Amino acid sequence: MNLTSFLQDKHLTVALRGEIDHHSAKDIMRVLGNKIDLYLPRVCVLDFREVTFMDSSGIAIVISCVRRMRQLRGEVVLRSVPPQPMKVLKASGIERIATLEDERSLVHES
Amino acid sequence: MKAENEMTLTFPSRSSNESFARAAVACFAAQLDPNLEELNDIKTAVSEAVTNCIVHAYRDCLGTVTIRCRILPESVLDIVIRDKGCGMEDVEKARAPMYTTGGPERSGMGFTIMESFMTSLQVTSKPGRGTTVHMKRKIVQRRKNA
């Protein structure tokens, strides 16, 4: 599992991609946890732009990321979430524990 | 109710079959001409049910998962996903949001998603015998040259 990531101003951005299900989630969770432990970011941004499918296994990934970031007193931002994973995330009320970033508001701000 | 078409799929409970199973059901469902959201809802619900067979029903062993899909009158897709695994003592408790016996790798949202993404969900289970998940999804028929 090779997740692309970059670090800037204590913001760790990790690009998720492909189909996220139980089969792929194990590796993603481990690699993501290792990156957070290594870089100790203040904000962890999960970029969903290239996620083509996600089931509830993806919710467990976000929850584990939020847990780790809380230990660092940091937060988690979910960026560019396509409609299918968005519907799954919203069904679980994820917006109560992580920030859903809206693409359009981002464009207006910059 | 008489089915207009049907298919049955049997495969071993390997996690690599999760993507195959949801893709196969989506291909079968395509004959009802669903839109993208309907197709994605079906794929997501199938992924949840099949994953449960793999991670919970056959936790420490390999078993057989069976999917039967039927097209019922009035554009209803009927899906039955069955395992002969460990089963559940209390189905109501298992269906509650956030309930999981799977530890931090699971979210406990599988049944909640199946329920909200499909038109109906019925779960029957017997400890030591296995579990049957029966879901239906009505596909809205849109006018072709609208």
Ligand SMILES: Nc1ncnc2c1ncn2[C@@H]1O[C@H](COP(=O)(O)OP(=O)(O)O)[C@@H](O)[C@H]1O
């Ligand atoms: N096919 C099955 N066989 C045995 N137990 C099951 C099955 N499906 C679900 N369960 C039980 O129901 C619980 C809730 O399932 P679900 O809502 O999909 O959440 P999760 O899979 O994240 O645990 C599981 O943790 C498990 O205890």
Ligand SMILES: [Mg+2]
């Ligand atoms: Mg599940």
